[in-house]
Amino acid sequence: MNEKVTPYLRDLALNNPAIQLQFHRSPEEDALKRFQLEDPLEEDKNEVVKGLVHKYSNRALIKVSLRCAAHCRFCTRYRQIGSAEGDLEETDIDNMATYLSSNPQIDDVILSGGDPLYAPKTTINILKKIRDISSIKVFRVGTRLPVHNPSSFESPLLKRTVNLIDEIGEKKPFFMLINFQHPNELTEETLKVVRSLRRRNITLLSQTVFLKGVNNSVDNLMELFQGLYHNGVIPYYIFRCDYVKGVERFVCDIKEEQEIMTLLRSRLSGIACPTYVVDVPGHGKIPVPLSYWDNVDLSHCRDFKGQEIPLDYS
Ligand code: SF4
Numbered sequence: 001m002n003e004k005v006t007p008y009l010r011d012l013a014l015n016n017p018a019i020q021l022q023f024h025r026s027p028e029e030d031a032l033k034r035f036q037l038e039d040p041l042e043e044d045k046n047e048v049v050k051g052l053v054h055k056y057s058n059r060a061l062i063k064v065s066l067r068c069a070a071h072c073r074f075c076t077r078y079r080q081i082g083s084a085e086g087d088l089e090e091t092d093i094d095n096m097a098t099y100l101s102s103n104p105q106i107d108d109v110i111l112s113g114g115d116p117l118y119a120p121k122t123t124i125n126i127l128k129k130i131r132d133i134s135s136i137k138v139f140r141v142g143t144r145l146p147v148h149n150p151s152s153f154e155s156p157l158l159k160r161t162v163n164l165i166d167e168i169g170e171k172k173p174f175f176m177l178i179n180f181q182h183p184n185e186l187t188e189e190t191l192k193v194v195r196s197l198r199r200r201n202i203t204l205l206s207q208t209v210f211l212k213g214v215n216n217s218v219d220n221l222m223e224l225f226q227g228l229y230h231n232g233v234i235p236y237y238i239f240r241c242d243y244v245k246g247v248e249r250f251v252c253d254i255k256e257e258q259e260i261m262t263l264l265r266s267r268l269s270g271i272a273c274p275t276y277v278v279d280v281p282g283h284g285k286i287p288v289p290l291s292y293w294d295n296v297d298l299s300h301c302r303d304f305k306g307q308e309i310p311l312d313y314s
Contacts, residue, residue: 206274239285
């Protein structure tokens with residue numbers, strides 16, 4: 001994954017190590033590569049038509065493109081971000097719509113990527129084709145554009161995209177999952193975008209990843225989750241960083257993460273405290289127990305079927 005930052009982020013990164021670490025390529029990335037996994041979420045093997053991942057029975061994920069306004073060095077899709085190979089043709093979108101119509105058990109569709117809001121034309125095309133499929137009850141879109149480039153929300157094309165999401169959101173729940181990692185990302189520019197989105201038929205949630213050196217402290221995460229909550233964004237998930245080849249330098253100690261989340265749970269309102277999970281390859285998002293119970297062993301967990309999984313799967 002090559003280095004890519006927006007002018008906005010370049011300015012924000014000045015004297016701001018938490019931002020620099022997230023976006024500046026480091027020689028450590030190549031030196032460390034000890035993890036074997038490149039596709040920990042097993043998306044490639046569950047891609048049923050180009051761009052459409054169907055892994056869980058009632059949910060489907062659409063990879064709108066593999067492009068983003070900036071490249072986060074900790075990205076789970078490190079292997080492919082920035083590639084033109086994910087660009088979708090009209091026929092790919094038709095194939096997705098056909099698949100979704102003929103699989104009515106899918107009631108929840110997630111637009112992801114890359115960043116769907118960085119590919120607004122494709123996002124509009126997809127939404128227009130699937131919005132009226134009656135079996136789809138809920139839409140979600142994942143984005144980091146409010147952090148990467150807030151001024152882009154002034155562009156006519158992005159305004160059209162948000163208008164369409166708003167229109168669909170009037171009839172079916174539409175969730176926007178915004179990726180935030182550090183309180184320094186809550187700038188006036190970004191919060192202006194958040195406020196404008198809040199006026200729409202969109203529920204705003206956040207997603208965060210534990211990142212060593214960036215946010216692995218009680219104070220940082222407390223400030224981030226409170227800041228989000230105060231601005232109407234519900235902290236939804238905090239993930240243990242996936243064991244992806246290239247992102248090794250960001251993986252924190254799991255015991256430290258557990259202690260941080262235990263303290264946060266005692267200090268934050270329940271709504272402001274996200275669920276702490278580890279996305280175990282092939283097994284889904286398993287909640288990590290906090291330290292309120294004795295004798296919890298963090299060396300392994302059980303998935304939703306009860307299968308025991310060692311957590312050192314690197
Ligand atoms: S915006 Fe999301 S998909 Fe794009 S590089 Fe960052 S984490 Fe990866």
